[in-house]
Amino acid sequence: MATMNPPAGAGLAAVRRDIETACREAGRDPAGVTLIAISKTFDAAAIEPVIAGGQRVFGENRVQEAKAKWPPLLARHDGIALHLVGPLQSNKARDAVALFDAIHSLDRDSLAGALAKEMARQSRRPALFVEINTGAEPQKSGVTPQDADAFIAACRERHGLAVAGLMCIPPFDEAPAPHFALTAQIARRNGLTLLSMGMSADFKIAIAFGATHVRVGTAIFGARA
Ligand SMILES: *Cc1c(COP(=O)(O)O)cnc(C)c1O
Numbered sequence: 001m002a003t004m005n006p007p008a009g010a011g012l013a014a015v016r017r018d019i020e021t022a023c024r025e026a027g028r029d030p031a032g033v034t035l036i037a038i039s040k041t042f043d044a045a046a047i048e049p050v051i052a053g054g055q056r057v058f059g060e061n062r063v064q065e066a067k068a069k070w071p072p073l074l075a076r077h078d079g080i081a082l083h084l085v086g087p088l089q090s091n092k093a094r095d096a097v098a099l100f101d102a103i104h105s106l107d108r109d110s111l112a113g114a115l116a117k118e119m120a121r122q123s124r125r126p127a128l129f130v131e132i133n134t135g136a137e138p139q140k141s142g143v144t145p146q147d148a149d150a151f152i153a154a155c156r157e158r159h160g161l162a163v164a165g166l167m168c169i170p171p172f173d174e175a176p177a178p179h180f181a182l183t184a185q186i187a188r189r190n191g192l193t194l195l196s197m198g199m200s201a202d203f204k205i206a207i208a209f210g211a212t213h214v215r216v217g218t219a220i221f222g223a224r225a
Contacts, residue, residue, distance in 0.1 A: 011220040012037070012053045015203075019214065022207040033207055036083050038199075038217030040065065041224045044073055050220060051077050059104075059215055061086025063095050070099065085167070085196075085215050087141045090114040094122075102127040104167040104196050104215075107142045109154060116159040127164040129196050129213075130155065132186060134179040135171035142168070148186045165194025165212065176202040180209035 015035065023030040036059040039047050047058070047069075056079050060066035066082065074080055083102040093114035096103060106112060106128050119125055130152055133142030143151045148166075155161045166187045170179035180197050187195055198206025200219035207214065218224065 009049055009053045011222065012050055012055055015216050015219050018204055019207065022204040026208045028207065032212060034213045036085070036196075036213055036215045037220050038085065038215050039221065040086075040217065042221050044069060046221060047073060051080070055220075057081045057083065059083040059085045059217075063088065063092045063099070066099055067095055083213075083215075093118045097122050097124050097126060100126050102129065102164070104129040104213075105131045105141060106155065106161075106163075107131045107133075107151075109151075109158075112155045112159045112161060116161055119161075125162070127194070128155070128161055129165045129167040129194065130163055131167045131169075132183050134168045134182050135174065137171055140169070145182060145186060149190060152190045152192075163190075163192060165192050165196060167196035167213075169199075170197075170202070177205055177209065180206050180211070184210045 019033055019035060020030050023033060034057055036057050037050055037055050038059040040061045058080065070082060081101040082099060083104060084096055084100040085104045088096055088103060088105050088111060090110050097115065097118040103126050107130065131142035132148055133140050133144055136144045152163055155163050166183050168179055168183040170176040183197055184195060194212045195210050196213040196215065197211045198214040200216050203214040203216055
C-alpha cells in the first residue's frame with residue numbers, strides 16, 4: 001500500500017483487484033479464493049464501511065475481542081462469516097465454536113478434543129483448519145511438518161473431526177513461497193483442498209501456490225495501532 005491508512009473502501013477495492021490479477025496470472029478462477037478481512041484491533045466504526053463495500057468474511061485473532069465486538073454487527077448485517085485466525089486455548093473452545101464459522105488454528109490434541117466436544121454439544125460445525133508451523137519456529141503455534149500427517153489422522157480418527165484444510169504463517173524473515181509450497185504438499189497428500197495462506201505482504205504469492213483463503217488486514221484497514 002502506498003498510504004498507511006487508505007480511505008475506507010479503497011484498500012478493499014485494491015485487494016480485490018490484486019486477487020483477480022494474481023488468479024489470472026495463476027490460471028485460477030477468482031471464485032476459488034475467499035478473502036478474509038482481518039479486522040483485529042479495529043472497532044465497529046472501521047468495520048462498517050468494509051461491510052458496506054460488500055465484504056462478508058471477516059477474521060479475528062482473539063476470542064474475547066471478537067465476542068465483545070461482533071454480536072451487534074452480526075445483528076445488523078446478514079450473511080457475515082467470522083473466522084478465528086489466532087491461537088485458541090482449549091478453555092475458550094465453547095465461545096469459539098459458538099461465534100466462529102471457521103477456526104484456522106487447530107494444532108494440538110487437547111484442542112481437537114475440546115472442539116469435538118463443543119461441536120457435538122452445540123450442534124455447530126465450524127470449518128477446521130490445521131495450522132502448520134512450516135518454519136518449525138519454537139515460539140509459534142502450529143504442528144511441525146513432520147507431525148502433520150499423524151495429527152490430521154488423529155483429528156479424524158480419534159476425535160471424529162472433519163478437517164477442512166491447512167493454514168500457515170511463514171516465518172517473518174524468510175521468503176514465503178517454500179512455506180506455501182510445503183503447506184500445499186502436506187494438504188495434497190492428506191486429501192485436503194482448502195489452504196489458508198497469504199497476508200497483506202504475500203497473498204499474491206500464496207494464490208500462485210494454491211491459497212483458497214487469504215487473510216488480509218493491513219491492506220484493507222490500514223496500519224494497526
Ligand atoms: C493479523 C493477521 C493477519 C493479517 O495480517 P496483515 O499483514 O495485516 O494482512 C493474517 N493472519 C493472521 C493469523 C493474523 O494474525
